[in-house]
Amino acid sequence: MTTIIDGKAVAKKVNAATQTAVAELEQQGIKPGIAVIIVGEDPASQIYVRNKNRKATKLGMHSVVRQLPVTTTQAELLSIIAEYNSDASIHGILVQSPLPKQINEPLITMAIDPKKDVDGFHPTNMGKLITNFPGNYPVANTPRGIMTLLAEYGIDPAGKQAVVIGRSTIVGKPMAALLTNANATVTVAHSRTKDLKALARTADILVVATGIAHLITGADIKPGATVIDVGMDRDADGKLVGDVDFDSAQGVAGFITPVPGGVGPMTIATLMQTTVELAKWSDLSE
Amino acid sequence: MTTIIDGKAVAKKVNAATQTAVAELEQQGIKPGIAVIIVGEDPASQIYVRNKNRKATKLGMHSVVRQLPVTTTQAELLSIIAEYNSDASIHGILVQSPLPKQINEPLITMAIDPKKDVDGFHPTNMGKLITNFPGNYPVANTPRGIMTLLAEYGIDPAGKQAVVIGRSTIVGKPMAALLTNANATVTVAHSRTKDLKALARTADILVVATGIAHLITGADIKPGATVIDVGMDRDADGKLVGDVDFDSAQGVAGFITPVPGGVGPMTIATLMQTTVELAKWSDLSE
Structure with a gap:
């Protein structure tokens, strides 16, 4: 049984919380x-x-x-x-x-x-994330949204093997940092990785962010694993698909995000969430 | 045949280059x-x-x-x-x-x-390292010294499996970033990692920075692997030992750093190298 992670539903929940936070800030x-x-x-x-x-x-x-x-x-x-x-x-x-x-x-x-860096890409914010620095700072929205999805579905990374395929500043690197900070054992794989598919099969949590349509199929997934698909690719027919072949992954993965409707809606919801936080923090002394 | 990586000899070489650089800067x-x-x-x-x-x-x-x-x-x-x-x-x-x-x-x-951060621990410098930012910035000296050792011994991390045990700001995290930037596939392991020893055995390059004396033995090393021991521990007799059991690792590892005389001398030599670079960069416009 594969549970499909409903990014739209979680995004709606995040947006509702954001709307409440906006109303509260308005009072101030x-x-x-x-x-x-x-x-x-x-x-x-x-x-x-x-x-x-x-x-x-x-x-x-x-x-x-x-x-x-x-x-x-x-x-x-x-x-x-x-x-x-x-x-x-x-x-x-x-x-x-x-x-x-x-x-x-x-x-x-x-x-x-850095205090207005809503994308979380400034080196100072990336450095704080990687070193798990105390205090408030923005974190890249796509990986942060993925952490929200994991939490919503009760998936605790602690003690798990996580494999992140892709090492971009936007997704792969902050994703690896967030998972490490959450006590997962994290491997960052990329285009130079040998035997990528064997590595993917070791993952309890597999995050795929390569931009290569259907790179990962069901055969590359550990049974029961959580599969997070960050891809927004087009197949030969121009249809929007992910980096994971959803059909063959179904029945193998324990949890999977669809494309569309998985990670995508979370990124924009998290961007809004971060904006409100930056507004809130701007009112605090250092 | 295990090659013992001579940290003292490489440190001497780095120091000689530093001395030359100091003399050149003096001219300016x-x-x-x-x-x-x-x-x-x-x-x-x-x-x-x-x-x-x-x-x-x-x-x-x-x-x-x-x-x-x-x-x-x-x-x-x-x-x-x-x-x-x-x-x-x-x-x-x-x-x-x-x-x-x-x-x-x-x-x-x-x-x-951050321009005087000779340890490379400031979030801005850590963030630049993790995102492989262009330009000049200081990098934590222990992991940077380890990269120098690898280069001196002709060990190219590209395409290799690297496992870094320990996730400190001082060693583990910048080490993982340097190895990823050098195109290794890097796993960061730590106290919450399950089956650490099986993971260690997958490593072509194994960096151990835990502070636990003799945590890793020959049985945990892939034959031919490069083993970098960052430990400076005391055994029951008060003798200085590493995180790796050097005796059992010999004959299994391809390359190994001894304790003392491996990573230790490189850290201080690299600190001096970084100081000279910061002086050089301070003279350049942004």
Whole structure:
């Protein structure tokens, strides 16, 4: 029996809590604000940004979308980030990826005030996460949303073998840190890993974030394992599929996230959750 | 046939390069400076600090030891760090562990200017390491010294299975990041790991940093593996031993670091190397 993890339902629950938190902050005269900066007209990015803006507005937040031309220079983008860094109505700043090639992405990441780094990609926040630093700081939303899913389904990583396939800053690395902090024994696998499928079969918790459609099939899954599919891929027919072959994984996995409807809805819900937290923390002394 | 990795010999080589770099910087009017702050009279810490000071002086650097009483307050320590942060003659600041209990260690770590963070423990530097950030930043000296040992002995981590036992900020976590950045498939194990010894046997590169004398024996090592022993433990007779039982590991491991004479000498040599780099980088524009 495979339990399908319902990301939509959990996201709804997270959003409800966010809405309550927004209302509570309003009583204190704080309206959480998010600024999303988008450079260029990439159609997928346009959709993501529109969805984030709608969700933030719907939850009662202040939401700004800053559309910039694809020809925006590094200096112009830095100056806009500086503007939001010092804008008290904005608690979270997000620069939508991908950026055009004239922009030095690491410099942009570094330019965002770590206290407004709603994506959690700033090295200071990543370093705090990896060292399990005390105190409040934002954590990358996709892996954090996955931790929420695990908690909602009563899956405790402590003492388990976890395998994270993919070592991106956005998913793989913060995911590994969160699972290690939760006392799992974590292996980070990637394109240079030998015998990936044998490794995948050792996992009690398998997180797949490679962007390769159907890389993992049922035969690569330990019976009863929890399988988290971060992929948003297109198959030969243009259909949205995950990095895991859902059909063959069913009956093998103990728990699995579908694509769509698994990790996806959690990322945006967690982004909203983080924005509200940043607003709350901005009101606290150091 | 087990090759014993000669940490003393490699450290000597690193120190010779450091001495040359110091002489070159002198030509540009820069004398690398390190400030080591020690709070209290812990005998082991006193020895470490004395050794660091001697080595720095011997290599031609400016070396300051700031001995503080065990009763030093948080505010006093922060003010001394601030003093060195703005002292142009100091390029590296190290606060010796352990600190007395009235001191909030994470706050101290955060207070050191990341550009003078010679230990590489500041979250910003840890975050850069974990995300393999471009540019120059200090990296924790023990794991970095281990990478130097691997390189000296022609051991390329790419495509290899690496197991790091221990998840400290000082060794385990930055070690895992360095090995992942070098394209190994890395597992971080710790006290909550189940069947640690079976996991150890899967490792082509096994790094043991637990502080448990002789935790790993020859039976836990994959034949031909590279075994790096970070332990500095005492056995029942008070003799200095490692986390690996050296005698039983011999003949099984392909390469092994002895204790003493393996990782230990590399840590201090790498600390000196990092100090010189910080001095060099301080002269570059952002």
